[in-house]
Amino acid sequence: MSGFQSPRGLRDLLEPLASAHGWATDRAWAAADAAGYARIELPIAEESALFERAVGGTSDIVAKELYRLEPRGDDAVTLALRPEATAGAVRAYIQHGMRSQPQPVRLATVAQLFRYDRPQKGRYRQFTQFDIEAIGDGGPGIDLEVIAIGAAYLRELGLTDVQVHLNSVGCTACRPAYVETLRAHFTPVSQELSEVDQSRLTTNPLRLLDSNETAAVKRAATAPAITDHLCADCAAHHAAVVSGLATIGVTVVAAPRVVRGLDYYTRTAWEYLLPGEQGQQGALGGGGRYDGLVELLGGTPTPAIGFAIGIDRVVLALEARGLLPAAAAGPAIVVAGIEAESLANRVAIAAELRAAGASARADVSTRKIGKQLEGAVRDGALAVIIVEPDGRLTLRDLVKASQAEPAERGGVIAAALRLVQNEG
Numbered sequence: 001m002s003g004f005q006s007p008r009g010l011r012d013l014l015e016p017l018a019s020a021h022g023w024a025t026d027r028a029w030a031a032a033d034a035a036g037y038a039r040i041e042l043p044i045a046e047e048s049a050l051f052e053r054a055v056g057g058t059s060d061i062v063a064k065e066l067y068r069l070e071p072r073g074d075d076a077v078t079l080a081l082r083p084e085a086t087a088g089a090v091r092a093y094i095q096h097g098m099r100s101q102p103q104p105v106r107l108a109t110v111a112q113l114f115r116y117d118r119p120q121k122g123r124y125r126q127f128t129q130f131d132i133e134a135i136g137d138g139g140p141g142i143d144l145e146v147i148a149i150g151a152a153y154l155r156e157l158g159l160t161d162v163q164v165h166l167n168s169v170g171c172t173a174c175r176p177a178y179v180e181t182l183r184a185h186f187t188p189v190s191q192e193l194s195e196v197d198q199s200r201l202t203t204n205p206l207r208l209l210d211s212n213e214t215a216a217v218k219r220a221a222t223a224p225a226i227t228d229h230l231c232a233d234c235a236a237h238h239a240a241v242v243s244g245l246a247t248i249g250v251t252v253v254a255a256p257r258v259v260r261g262l263d264y265y266t267r268t269a270w271e272y273l274l275p276g277e278q279g280q281q282g283a284l285g286g287g288g289r290y291d292g293l294v295e296l297l298g299g300t301p302t303p304a305i306g307f308a309i310g311i312d313r314v315v316l317a318l319e320a321r322g323l324l325p326a327a328a329a330g331p332a333i334v335v336a337g338i339e340a341e342s343l344a345n346r347v348a349i350a351a352e353l354r355a356a357g358a359s360a361r362a363d364v365s366t367r368k369i370g371k372q373l374e375g376a377v378r379d380g381a382l383a384v385i386i387v388e389p390d391g392r393l394t395l396r397d398l399v400k401a402s403q404a405e406p407a408e409r410g411g412v413i414a415a416a417l418r419l420v421q422n423e424g
């Protein structure tokens with residue numbers, strides 16, 4: 001028997017990817033902090049009805065990809081692992097009465113999500129998103145702010161050619177008529193469409209625009225653009241977003257087929273795309289306005305907008321471009337010694353060095369000192385402190401390959417700290 005493997009679509013992240021993932025996550029929190037978005041940590045599971053209501057029963061992520069948890073004990077409800085973060089954020093906004101705070105309420109999170117998707121490169125069953133939500137402002141200014149925060153985050157990581165593919169999906173006043181126009185456009189070729197697309201033609205023709213199936217893609221190429229069918233209010237909002245982004249200097253591509261998969265979007269919808277990447281891998285994230293969602297989840301009607309950027313895709317893009325940050329460095333100082341009696345002392349000295357701000361580890365073996373030095377070099381250490389049998393310490397500078405005379409503990413620790421400060 002070969003033993004256990006990680007489940008399909010659920011990955012171990014080893015170095016240097018683990019550090020890159022952590023770095024991109026830290027930068028996400030920092031970007032949110034800098035823009036005045038309050039951090040929010042949401043539970044990893046919610047009532048599955050929340051997602052069914054918010055995301056919509058016909059969407060792939062609810063119809064096919066939701067991980068439901070069997071109710072147990074006194075749990076009366078079925079929970080589901082979160083497939084996206086927006087529904088939870090809006091649930092929290094309502095639950096904690098955030099409507100009484102100054103609007104918009106700006107929230108940010110980095111969330112691990114779960115979707116029972118077909119795993120492939122850039123598509124996993126567990127992945128991480130950086131999410132920004134601004135709830136309580138319907139004007140185009142907040143759209144500009146949110147879109148620009150995501151674009152700047154990606155640019156500052158080194159993905160400088162990121163593009164914003166922008167569309168408007170209208171509102172309840174103008175979308176229904178457009179949907180009928182779209183249905184009329186696809187109906188003549190309905191027999192050529194895949195089974196899934198045929199059912200979309202009935203239930204949600206908008207989704208035909210982001211279908212990957214050949215027949216739908218071909219017909220979508222000549223579909224009327226929703227931006228030509230917006231009501232006056234939606235058209236004015238869209239025009240303000242387009243011209244505002246030009247002022248800010250964000251690269252925008254008009255993208256009439258970006259409709260985002262979810263039912264709750266209204267007006268502004270966009271994707272962050274890297275040109276030239278294969279398939280889905282260039283799709284780093286997306287966002288949209290969701291003016292109906294707070295009300296749909298039981299709150300007072302409240303406009304809102306947000307984005308989700310996939311950290312896993314960001315790391316893949318950085319890797320493809322040779323931009324991965326270095327893995328976490330090994331310890332700068334290794335504390336060596338050969339007697340078993342000095343083990344506790346070695347561990348204590350390493351802890352003291354760390355408390356003083358250096359990175360350090362003890363060699364906790366009793367092997368020959370030469371082997372311990374080799375191990376320190378392999379770790380990229382700058383210095384080794386050798387604990388002598390009499391308790392004195394010897395400082396060895398691995399960069400200069402020089403060694404001092406054994407000396408008293410305090411002086412050697414101070415010298416080691418100075419050395420890594422100068423050479424590190």
Ligand code: AMP
Binds near residue numbers: 129313314
């Ligand atoms: P979505 O929430 O589906 O609009 O996706 C927003 C972003 O999340 C995408 O552009 C991807 O970067 C990322 N993403 C979505 N699904 C997955 C997945 N299964 N695996 C990895 N990243 C994903």
